[in-house]
Amino acid sequence: DAKTTQPPSMDCAEGRAANLPCNHSTISGNEYVYWYRQIHSQGPQYIIHGLKNNETNEMASLIITEDRKSSTLILPHATLRDTAVYYCIVRAQTANTGNQFYFGTGTSLTVIP
Amino acid sequence: DVKVTQSSRYLVKRTGEKVFLECVQDMDHENMFWYRQDPGLGLRLIYFSYDVKMKEKGDIPEGYSVSREKKERFSLILESASTNQTSMYLCASSPRAEKLFFGSGTQLSVL
Numbered sequence: 001d002a003k004t005t006q007p008p009s010m011d012c013a014e015g016r017a018a019n020l021p022c023n024h025s026t027i028s029g030n031e032y033v034y035w036y037r038q039i040h041s042q043g044p045q046y047i048i049h050g051l052k053n054n055e056t057n058e059m060a061s062l063i064i065t066e067d068r069k070s071s072t073l074i075l076p077h078a079t080l081r082d083t084a085v086y087y088c089i090v091r092a093q094t095a096n097t098g099n100q101f102y103f104g105t106g107t108s109l110t111v112i113p
Numbered sequence: 114d115v116k117v118t119q120s121s122r123y124l125v126k127r128t129g130e131k132v133f134l135e136c137v138q139d140m141d142h143e144n145m146f147w148y149r150q151d152p153g154l155g156l157r158l159i160y161f162s163y164d165v166k167m168k169e170k171g172d173i174p175e176g177y178s179v180s181r182e183k184k185e186r187f188s189l190i191l192e193s194a195s196t197n198q199t200s201m202y203l204c205a206s207s208p209r210a211e212k213l214f215f216g217s218g219t220q221l222s223v224l
Binding site for chain 1: 148218
């Protein structure tokens with residue numbers, strides 16, 4: 001079963017920050033928050049992940065609330081190429097087998113010129 | 114860069130045919146996965162494998178089987194294709210306990 005809740009769609013003006021929310025109220029202490037995106041007709045692409053501290057890389061920033069029940073993916077200056085479906089996933093990072101990722105339906109982000 | 118290669122981008126098959134979807138990864142990853150993606154349903158896990166000759170059922174294994182004879186190759190088999198198996202199929206691999214790397218997908222149409 002999906003453990004995350006995301007809005008089905010969002011719009012963002014080109015050049016502005018895109019803030020994509022995700023609720024994961026039942027997250028466990030050892031579960032990380034992962035974000036992927038899928039551009040039309042391609043496989044999903046990893047963006048960023050974190051446990052409890054905020055994270056930033058060349059693609060995006062991830063802000064996780066102190067209680068870890070929600071997070072926000074931030075694309076600081078959205079471009080038309082950021083139009084995609086964004087998936088938020090929680091997953092335990094252990095060495096056990098069967099560590100599958102569960103994808104929901106994600107948020108369809110449209111960047112508007 | 115990690116490369117996950119799926120043998121076909123588009124495939125058209127007839128009902129009842131046996132269909133093989135092939136996936137190869139070049140980074141010596143232990144884990145490999147097969148998902149299918151349908152409009153409104155997101156990605157659903159069919160099967161995964163955490164080692165050579167090992168396999169585990171995902172959420173929707175019915176009508177599918179898999180084979181992993183070599184670490185780099187994970188095959189999805191439709192023993193007798195049906196129209197409800199028309200879908201986008203995505204293969205992924207990952208090092209143990211780490212992020213997924215996806216192939217570009219195979220759009221399968223069963224007529």
